[in-house]
Amino acid sequence: MIDALVSGKLYGQAQQRDGANGKPFTTAKIRASVGEGEPLFVNVIAFTHSVQEALLALDDGESVALSGELTPKVWTDKDGNVRPAVDLVAHAALTTHQVVRKRQALDRDRG
Numbered sequence: 363m364i365d366a367l368v369s370g371k372l373y374g375q376a377q378q379r380d381g382a383n384g385k386p387f388t389t390a391k392i393r394a395s396v397g398e399g400e401p402l403f404v405n406v407i408a409f410t411h412s413v414q415e416a417l418l419a420l421d422d423g424e425s426v427a428l429s430g431e432l433t434p435k436v437w438t439d440k441d442g443n444v445r446p447a448v449d450l451v452a453h454a455a456l457t458t459h460q461v462v463r464k465r466q467a468l469d470r471d472r473g
């Protein structure tokens with residue numbers, strides 16, 4: 363396991379499902395920048411309620427930072443090229459929505 367902090371933009375929409383045990387989980391795909399090369403797609407799964415809510419509140423292309431357990435992988439595209447990918451079990455999330463709400467709350471407290 364690798365402890366990781368990954369930031370990027372939501373690719374598509376997050377999806378909520380129910381596991382075999384009846385408990386909900388959320389999956390998402392994040393497009394992370396890795397320098398000047400092609401983006402790295404991070405496959406995300408979240409079991410924590412607060413992380414699920416944060417992911418489900420985002421629209422395609424919105425920014426998010428996630429921390430959790432990272433597993434590196436590779437996949438082969440249709441042309442036979444091996445590409446990197448990573449899976450992340452997300453334990454915490456920070457979105458622009460949360461930052462805006464926090465700033466508004468601080469402004470009200472100061473006000």
